[in-house]
Amino acid sequence: MSEFESDWRQSLLALLENAAINVRIAGAAIEQWHISAEDWQRFAELAKQQRLRWAAGWAEHLGSDFVVNACFEKQGRYLWLKTTLTADNLELPSQAGLYPAASRSERHSQDMFGVNFAGHPDSRPWTRHKAWNKHQYPLRKDFPLPGEPEKQTPPDIDYNFIKARGSGVYEIPVGPVHAGIIEPGHFRFQAVGETVLHLEERLGYVHKGIEKLAEGRSPEALTKLAGRISGDSTVAHSWAACRAMELAAGLAIPPRAGFIRALLCERERIANHLGDIGAICNDVGFAFAQMQFSRLRELWQRSQAETFGHRLLMDSIVPGGVNTNLSDEHCALMQQEIQALRAELDELLPALDLNSSLEDRLLTTGFLSTQTAELFGCLGYVGRASGQDFDVRRDAPYPPYDHLAFKAAVETQGDVASRLWIRVKEIFAAIKLIEQILQQLPGGDIIAPWRRPPEHSEGLAMIEGWRGEIITYVRFADDNRVSRFYARDPSLLNWPALERIVLNNIVPDFPVCNKSVNGSYSGHDL
């Protein structure tokens, strides 16, 4: 910890002391700050004064108590805030009024645990539609996994959408089943003529009970499940889950395994960015780019199937390391593949760059200001296209990124064009990282034997997936089984920004705005 980094910590502690807020600090890698429930909101006020970023929030049913957690970050240093509530008084003052980023997370904890966040600006249910009743809480330990569902779950028709009135204002409901091959969610537009006045998202349609399903799983089984939180981020999520479990168990993985994990993760980043660049262009009718980039993505996926045995790299990361090794031959092939990809991009990118009609459609479309991005805690390319200069790999590096050098591209332009070109820059950065990984790849084992974690041990891991920072929490019970698992996909923080991004754009530009953010519905709904 450099002096500069510790700065905000000292000032925050001083502020807390002034405000007579008691803090008990524990933990090593990431400090846990325990405060009492009544100080929950005042803490957020002071954290906001220090410009800490709200990064994640989750709750846990522990014995007869409930623990509520929040995670903050500044300058690559994380702070893990905790408070304990007793079952007879499940209430604490909401942080969402100060940190809009916390809003959906608190609503999730309200639906899943029955924690009441007093003063929350929006107390409507969020994750809960009609699959369970208002006074049932699936993540409490006494709620059985099968639940008591009706034979047919009724549609969630009485959700109280915000209305707009006035002459010429009309409403467009879209979804959950959409026109394209995409995930389900509901969008409620208020429009005048072609212009979007207001958009409200209603998600939760693909809630699969992943947090509940995780309970009682072995480390291997949890990794499989985590790899299915969001199919396009299977590497990143399984890495985050494994790292959280390894931290809990105090297990160091072999260096070679770390390098291979990063290689997989950078490959996943490139695959998704290639797909997205084509798809963004396609949404404004530029089919040439869609065909070319989907071609590159297919080639990339085929070589993944050959080298790693799976087109999307599922189940390659396992607790303790990885289950697929790299031969020298594979490394050589990958070098060639990278050269070929570079050459292709060198040909294709000028065609995109010099295309004036593409520029016309993407420039200034779907603008997200730096201030709004900060307010919502936007991550990954969405944040970095709007001035949020943060990348876990660079700012809170985990192995092997502490041995690798790269530049995170940041812009303040904040429009669809910027979110497209940031992806291009991230592809090149990932290519350079893969080159370094191949050069520096250490020898040795690819997996360390699993070590039984101590009773009730917890782990909190941050991984920069292709969408941005993933935060994963794991707690073990006493028998090597998971007792609590939570994964905060970057989509949770990027989705709300889309509601702002589309304002004052024309309704037909919604698809391209949406694609430029490309939030995961499944990762958001869990």
Added chain:
Amino acid sequence: MLRLFLKTLKTGVITERQKRPKDSELERLGIVVKRHIDKHFSGSLAIREIDAGSCNGCELEIHALNNPFYDVERFGIHFVASPRHADVLLVTGPVSRHMQTALLRTYEATPNPKWVIAVGDCAACGGEFGVSYACCGAVSNVIPVDVVIPGCPPTPDALLQGLLGLMKKRCNYSAYFYQRE
């Protein structure tokens, strides 16, 4: 503009230049599919894809069917925007309970005769998620299923084979399918 033409010319028609044995297999498969489609649908099969709780992995591979390597449209198979235009529903995911009614309504909105293909392990049997307070499990727990394409996710080749399976099944059991109308 010149750049685009040059790149297009340079790329060539990759759909036909398939050197890998798998691709030649695919080509053969595609032609068989096309014949069957011709027989029953005047050369066109309209598919409506529904994500009923998938992790999105299956959707990525269904998307791949449209890339220039597979170019599924050349066989007369195309994806439509509305169930009212569809012959086939391609359903993914362990049917989350929050999507159950939407799936049923989409099924009802699809005109007869219609076929349902359950895509992926989740849709086939519940996969990693199974039956719980949040998921109904296999698609067949919610609507009748004609063909199952397993895999997590199934590869584009497997998806094409599954479509072929549907065609075959319909030829053999045409009596059955007219009964269902």
